[in-house]
Amino acid sequence: MSQLIWNGLFVGSFYALVALGYSMVYGVIKLLNFAHGDLYMLGAFSGFAMLGVLGGLVQSQSLLALLLVLVATMAVTGLAGVALERVAYRPLRGAPRLSLLITAVGASFALEYGTRIVAGPNPKVYQVRLGGTSMEVFGARVTVQQLVLVAIAIVLMAALNWLVMRSRQGRAMRAIALDPKAARLMGVDVDAVIARTFFIGSALAGAAGVMAGGYYGKIDFLMGFIIGLKAFTAAVIGGIGNMQGTMLGGLLLGLLESFGTDWLGGQWRDVFAFGCLILFLTVRPTGLLGERVTERV
């Protein structure tokens, strides 16, 4: 029982981290960035490449090396996200929603198969494998590495929450989310803020990618597809566009999956998660903490 809860919380913190990027971008420009899961994949691959460069340090100080790589990867995926926004999404701002969604699908495709061209179609095995010592906490088997990863996730989420809720930058984001035109009239540089939003969201996804690579050990160019879907599910459960809701949604989805797997068997895990998504959209489309938004014409 407590093992199930711990597993759920652990996986859920990954989901929450990826879902936050989704939710932020959606909150600010009302765009579902399909390529978000692929930025996670990109993070895993760039982390892989950097670990290859670091070489010797990886063997002696694997956790330190992973932390260094984590920070560098966040910068790389963050910039990739900004580039994506600049090339694919900005020219279409104000275009019909369908065009934007199709562009996002195209971007996702281009990232996936671009990575495939560069890195090859076969899965890669991470140089660092966080296995390690485990201990018993309330009857659940917990490894130190899991604790470290969860701690990193919590730190990143807390930092994000501070950024959005307390800083000047975050106020600008929330202003744009409310009304882009009015924000522009008040002197907010809308384009710059949106670019920064993409940077932060993509950086979080990249961080999650490196962590997943270090924990699961195997990465491939399609790994972002399912996690992108799961992140969206988490965001919808919590209330898309709402930071705390998204974090809550991620953890909740992790728990749901953990118990669902125990109940139905591992091969039904994804079906169970998407079933929950459809159920939530039917019963409570705004999510747990989302507010009902009336669309103005």
Add this chain to the structure above:
Amino acid sequence: MSAVENRPVDGGPPVKPVRGRGPSLVTRLLESRRLGWGGLALALAAPLVIATPYALNVMTSAAIFVMLAVGLNIVVGYCGLLDLGYAAFFAVGAYTSGVLATELGLPLLATVPIVVVVTVLAGIVIGAPTLRLRSDYLAIVTLGFGEIIRICANNLEITGGPSGIYGIPGLWGDALGPAGFYYATVLIVALAVLLAARLGRSRLGRAWRFVREDEDAAEAMGVHTYKVKLAAYIGGAIWGGLAGVLFAAQLSAISPASFTFLWSALVLMAVVLGGMGSTPGVVIGAIVISLAPELLRGLADYRFFVFGVLLIMVMIVRPQGLWPHRSRETPHTAARSGEAAE
């Protein structure tokens, strides 16, 4: 100020009334109604030119792909709803007919009514909760639905698990050779294309386009947008399911690996590239996309990357597609708008 303010909200260029000059010869040729018959004749004559089993197989696949694209065009092109799990309906159709045919020993054609019922049900299950929400939700839920169907096919016993089902009989038992099957497919697909095109010009079709252009305005003018959207979604589901029956008949074996997201994305690519809402455009798009791997065999690795980039570029540079739909003004309404202008 950036370009955001200068664009109209719906993104289309401002419409200027064109006077004096009628459509050019090429345009008139491309708009001609006889074009469809020409295309059908071409498809029927193709086996006279090349009739190796391989070529027939490729052409049959292309015809089935055309049917899928025309079906998705109802959802994406006419109604403007993004469906990213279209392969799910394709799979539902193929599996329903395959399971029924092998378990009960029926010819595939006899399973068609049940396939229609099952795909309509599947369309309602997915469409009913999500079509009330913003269109973005539909896109992701359909993506999830595609995965659900694939995983179910992979895990269930009745669908044969990962190895799928095999030994599916042809349309009328095994009486047709490959050439006969090709002709049957072409005729069925032609009928499907014709029906979809006529549906697009019907009262319902006009309502779809209205919803696509401006949902709120449509609602205000008395269009029941939810019902209309659900109708489009179910229409797409039926077309996809029937294409699945043809697919099962062609391959005589189906497995979950045939119904991945890649399929949905390729069909979407065909619709977007050809021109959303334009029947000839979508048909040509589907033929190009389905023949591309045969023609570009050496570039297999780059193919999907190019597709992705192409999707972005089409949306930025030419969102209406290569062969866009032009709405035709009937003489009656033309006369009326002329009066109104004077």
